[in-house]
Amino acid sequence: MAEIPGPRYLVLNRFDDEFGEYHRFVDPSTCRLFYVTTPQGLDVLDRATAAETVVVDDLEYGTVLPVVRSLVRRYGAFDGVVGLSEFDVLTAARIRAAFGIDGWSPEFVLRFRDKVRMKAAVAAAGLSVPRYVGLSDVLDAAGIVARVGLPAIVKPRAGAASRGVLLVEDAEGLTAALDTVDRADHECEEYVAGEVFHVDGIRRGARFHLVTASRYVNTCLDFAQGRPLGSVLLDPTALRDEVVGFAAACLDALELEDGPFHLELMRRADGRLVFLEVGLRPGGAEVAFVHRDLFGVDLFGEAFCATLGLPPLTPEGWIRGHRSGGWALVPEPRPFPSRVRQVRSVRAAIPEVYEEILPEIGEVFDGDGGYDHVGGRFRLRGADECSVYRAVLAILESFRIEVEPVAAKAAHARQERDDD
Numbered sequence: 001m002a003e004i005p006g007p008r009y010l011v012l013n014r015f016d017d018e019f020g021e022y023h024r025f026v027d028p029s030t031c032r033l034f035y036v037t038t039p040q041g042l043d044v045l046d047r048a049t050a051a052e053t054v055v056v057d058d059l060e061y062g063t064v065l066p067v068v069r070s071l072v073r074r075y076g077a078f079d080g081v082v083g084l085s086e087f088d089v090l091t092a093a094r095i096r097a098a099f100g101i102d103g104w105s106p107e108f109v110l111r112f113r114d115k116v117r118m119k120a121a122v123a124a125a126g127l128s129v130p131r132y133v134g135l136s137d138v139l140d141a142a143g144i145v146a147r148v149g150l151p152a153i154v155k156p157r158a159g160a161a162s163r164g165v166l167l168v169e170d171a172e173g174l175t176a177a178l179d180t181v182d183r184a185d186h187e188c189e190e191y192v193a194g195e196v197f198h199v200d201g202i203r204r205g206a207r208f209h210l211v212t213a214s215r216y217v218n219t220c221l222d223f224a225q226g227r228p229l230g231s232v233l234l235d236p237t238a239l240r241d242e243v244v245g246f247a248a249a250c251l252d253a254l255e256l257e258d259g260p261f262h263l264e265l266m267r268r269a270d271g272r273l274v275f276l277e278v279g280l281r282p283g284g285a286e287v288a289f290v291h292r293d294l295f296g297v298d299l300f301g302e303a304f305c306a307t308l309g310l311p312p313l314t315p316e317g318w319i320r321g322h323r324s325g326g327w328a329l330v331p332e333p334r335p336f337p338s339r340v341r342q343v344r345s346v347r348a349a350i351p352e353v354y355e356e357i358l359p360e361i362g363e364v365f366d367g368d369g370g371y372d373h374v375g376g377r378f379r380l381r382g383a384d385e386c387s388v389y390r391a392v393l394a395i396l397e398s399f400r401i402e403v404e405p406v407a408a409k410a411a412h413a414r415q416e417r418d419d420d
Contacts, residue, residue: 006031008075009308010068012059012083012092013037013045019084019288019300020044025313026304034078036067051075059083061091068095077101080308084260084300086160089113089280092307103307104259104280111254112280113158116187118254119275125253127246128274130190135183141174144188150174151191153221154181160279162224163370167191192274195267196220198231199247200283200291201319202302202312206257209312210297210319213243214326215385217392220264223331223371228399229285230392232326233294235385246273254278260303262287285371286327286379293354294323294381323381326388328395330376336367338403343376346399352391355379364406375401 006029013020013035022033023046032051039055047053052071056063072078078101083092093109095101111117119129131148134157138144144152154177155165164181168174174188196219201211217230234240247263262283264276282288282299291297301313333340340363347356357377359365365373378395382388 007079008032008034008051008077010034010036010071010078010081010095012064012081012085012088012095013041014059014085014088015300016040016044018044019282019298021046022082022304023049025298025301026310034071034075036064059085059088059091061094064091064095065098068099072099082304082307084281084303084307086113086279086281086284090158102309108255109280112256112278115155115157115159115189115277118278119189121255122250122253122275125249127249127253128272130192130274130276132187132189135178135181135186135188138188141171141178144174144178145171148188148190152188153191154178154186154188156181157185157187160284162220165221165224167221192266192268192276194269194274196276197234197243197265197267198283198287199244199263199265200261200287200299202260202299202306203251203256204258204306204312204316206252208244208248209306209316210299210302210314211244211247212291212295212319213240213247215389217328217389217396223329226331226334228328228330228396230326230328230396231285231287232385232389232392233290233324235324236322242273243267246275250275250278256280258309259306260299285329286377289355290325290327290379291319293379294325295319295321324384324388325379325381326392327380328376328378328392329371329374330396330399330401331374332365332367332369333375333401333403334367335405337364337406339364339406340401341404342400342402344400346378346395349398350380350391350394352380352382352388353378353395354381359401365403 011022028049034051035045035053054067081092081095083089090109090113093104093106096103116134119132123129133147151169166177168177196216199213202209213234214231223229260282263278266274282303288299291299340359343358347353380388380391
């Protein structure tokens with residue numbers, strides 16, 4: 001067995017940007033980082049300071065487990081396991097359980113991955129959640145309608161980024177949806193109309209170490225259906241206090257003492273707040289970038305440290321000094337697949353836009369880009385919430401991207417070149 005001094009931390013990585021630069025979060029001379037990464041995440045890793053880096057086809061538990069066994073045989077037990085992606089937190093927890101490593105258990109992580117379990121925990125604390133039912137618990141559309149009403153949302157119990165989410169308006173649409181999904185892996189919940197908010201940050205010692213609250217412009221479901229999505233940080237008002245307070249009560253109900261969170265909630269027309277869902281990880285889209293740029297906070301670094309029980313990178317309350325900002329995303333242009341012919345910048349016309357990332361002419365979109373491969377991304381800062389909100393609306397109204405359809409074969413060839 002190779003002798004490696006200091007704590008040994010196993011990192012499951014799929015990121016290919018700065019949030020995969022884990023060496024920035026610790027002093028490499030005081031510990032050793034072992035990476036198990038997908039091919040696309042390899043280049044961002046600091047392999048020079050890594051104890052070992054293993055490339056795998058995917059980060060499923062069955063793929064990772066034998067790799068970890070081999071590493072443990074050669075180097076000894078790990079002191080911690082990190083998987084910061086929504087899709088890796090449960091694998092990391094299962095690895096901890098299999099090797100007796102301290103940290104979040106699979107049962108705990110499932111409160112944040114399984115949308116039925118998380119709503120049950122929040123509702124048990126007396127907080128408002130949409131009416132819901134696991135599809136394996138009800139036999140037919142009539143039984144589901146009796147439980148949740150119409151319209152309704154059908155979604156994967158462990159999904160993310162609104163992938164696979166269906167809005168059904170009537171019993172016929174619900175019956176059709178039920179025929180297309182695996183009931184054991186899906187739930188159905190009441191469609192709640194109203195404003196949608198997200199609360200982001202880090203908990204330490206069962207209270208907020210860092211926290212912000214934002215209002216969505218459009219919804220994540222809209223984005224999955226091809227409409228732009230925006231977000232604006234809330235000014236310090238009574239509404240913000242209420243939203244943050246409700247989020248704190250939800251996280252208390254889920255017993256999150258130390259760790260990252262991205263929590264979404266709604267405000268009904270009558271003013272009541274309703275819990276929607278929460279992830280045990282930093283927010284996606286431009287959330288982490290805006291926090292870095294406006295507040296000097298690295299949410300992924302803080303999440304890394306909280307997961308391992310290491311000291312925070314920034315002091316408690318670092319975000320108390322308010323900044324106004326937000327972001328906007330334009331989804332992949334349709335039809336799929338398509339090639340970009342022309343794209344028009346809005347940065348010069350909208351002063352709140354401090355960062356604009358646009359696709360290149362000739363770039364191909366195939367409908368599988370999620371929040372990463374999009375038609376345009378914009379980061380904003382401004383004088384206050386209202387000015388940023390107006391700027392987001394201006395982007396959504398004025399931004400233009402022109403595309404032309406391409407043959408599916410050509411799109412597949414482009415994807416293979418990107419993968420290489």
